[in-house]
Amino acid sequence: MSLHRKRHGDIEYSRSTLGKRQHHRSPSLPRRGGGSAASDHRRPSFPSYQEVPDLPSKIWLLCKIIASSASLESSLDDSGVGISSEDVEEVLKLSYSHPASAVKFFRWAGHRLQHRHSPYSWNLVVDLLGKNLLFDAMWDAVHSMLAEGLVSLATFASIFSSFAAARRPADALAAFDTLPAHGVPQDVAALNSLLSALSRENLTASAYDFLHQNQHRIRPDADSYAILLEGFENERNRRGAREVFDEMVLSIGWDTSNIPAYDTFLNTLLFHSTGGLDEALRWLLIMKEHNCYPGKKFVRNAIEECIKLKDLRTATLLWDSLVGKNGCQPDTELYNSMISLFCHLNQMDSAFKFLDDMVPNGAFPDSRTYNLMLQYLIKSAKLQEVFVLLKEMVKNEFLPSPANCNSAMKMFIDFKDWDMAMKAWKIMADNGIVEEEVANSLVIGLRDHDRLPEACKYADIMINKGIKLHSSTMSKLKISLVQVGKGPMYDLLLSKWKMCSRG
Structure with missing residues (x-):
């Protein structure tokens, strides 16, 4: 299939x-x-x-x-x-x-x-x-x-769909019985058209009953079972999915190309409220014994479950045994899931390793990748790593989230790393993502730590960029400038500040 x-x-x-x-x-x-x-x-x-x-x-x-x-x-x-x-x-x-x-x-x-x-x-x-x-x-x-x-069959595909959407499955089934009278064969293509119409409207049980009752005259194919499994997945019907899967294996056997059916079945098991991951893994082992594998959707969802459970061991086993094999090529979303898990468990070295592996494997970091990493680097107070990642993000045309911007600036200011704070502020200001409170904190922090020239320089830049400086910030600058005999510099700043405030 x-x-x-x-x-x-x-x-x-x-x-x-x-x-x-x-x-x-x-x-x-x-x-x-x-x-x-x-x-x-x-x-x-x-x-x-x-x-x-x-x-x-x-x-x-x-x-x-x-x-x-x-x-x-x-x-x-x-x-x-x-x-x-x-x-x-x-x-x-x-x-x-x-x-x-x-x-x-x-x-x-x-x-x-x-x-x-x-x-x-x-x-x-x-x-x-x-x-x-x-x-x-x-x-x-x-x-x-x-x-x-x-x-044609296309005509009846519409009829099946309309009756299913109207919650009239019996009429859809009756329409199927009229196919020969309309010159349309009752073959597996027609059967699958009916099953698909019913399943899309959460009438999968009716579709399965019809298949079960008529399989002696119309032999289902792999698509037939995949349609039913997808329907039961959407309805979160684990029991129905098990019955269909068992019947599929008995009817058409294990088929290495039937990836969508295996993927759908495992996802249905996965989302059960209790023990879903364990049951899905047991079935995965059975599939692997027959050289059959699910698709990327199950891998991604299973890793997301591992994140909720903080189960790094299972996530790593899934990655090592499924990703990169049997057509399951890693993509950005899969990498993001693993990086998220490593970050949650504060294993930043492993997260960076996966980040470095992305591009060589044809997956490219996106905004979520970088912001995940940035969030946890800030949480761990990794000052140098935060700045390096900020530069890489902007170079690749991705912007940090406003929350990460503010957290990064507050971290640099709290640790009194003024050089890093000024560099980070420039990156953020150039991209229009600095908030008022952070800007004021930077100016006051520089002023309070004997870096008055830089405080005045950044105050001037902020005023010119339309970033609002508080009157309390201006008052503190005035005190310091007057003390060192540079009152005229303050007067110039104040004049600009008033003009911007009026504007």
Whole structure:
């Protein structure tokens, strides 16, 4: 099975797979009543043409007419626009909120296209009617398609999806039974389309029951089980996942290429409230005995669980046995997880080793990587390391978080490392991330430790940058400058300070 499994119920149909345009009659308009809509089901919100940037003016106009015109056909006639099959498709995609008007537009366009709508347009009509719970009208459209031989599995993927979204699994299953009557084979592709539609709406139990009851006539494949496992993962249904996994192994055996299924199953076990990590690790050992492995998602989530438990030993074993093997290449997020664990356990040397290993392995540090390291270096009062990392961050165009900036400056000031404090302040000020309190603390700290020239220099820079110095800071500078006979320097600073304060 492919590592990147295709979702079988997606409605963004491919025109190239739906056949050529053909002549056919238009569908009837949606009818009120008659069980067409489920009154107890809240209808979803749909995308609007008004939300789409750079929409072609013709499409925008047609969508506007559909959304707002009482006399639709007259307004469309008066618009004077030409129409193509591609235009119809684009308009229908953005008209789900107005199903009755969309069908009228479809019929109006059909007259101008010699009734040669594309199969894609027809499938969009079926979909927008179904998504609006207008199931009678939806079936009318399907019957029109059937008369021209246009019905495909893509059509039924939409039908399955609409019934599932309406919480009507029985109708989705009944629709599956009508496939042969519509010229669509009841094969494993159709089965997987149904399973996917149900599972996406948290109806995985119904999907599994159907598979279980019909596997004698439609043999499930690896995708079938992967779809169910993904559904039970989303529902956090550990029991259901175990049953599906056991049945999968009995039915198709152990398959080294079935990575998504193994990954999904282990993740489902992992997120159980008690003992999830231990159970997932036991199953991982069983998989490894059959030379089968999960994907990157499980490794990342398992390491995150190790962080919560402060379990470095298990995290290291997972990394050493899975990362870099069987297609599980380390990425930035995986590295960040391990670095976070090392930082939590105050093992900064190991954290730096993983940081150094990132680029050679094709993973590049990001803002989270650096800020994780910085946070714990500051906590451990590693002054030199903090400054070196700050420089590296900025060089690589990543900025420290405001909290880390303030903590770093306070650390340098508290330790009276003024040279480092001034260098760090420059890095932060150049990137616009110095807060008022930190700036004032630096000026006062320099002044209090016999570094008056630097205090005045930075006060002047801060005033010019629009950083507010407190009146108490200015008063302390005045006292010191007057004492050394440099009152005019203070007067100049005060003049600038007043101008900035007024501005």
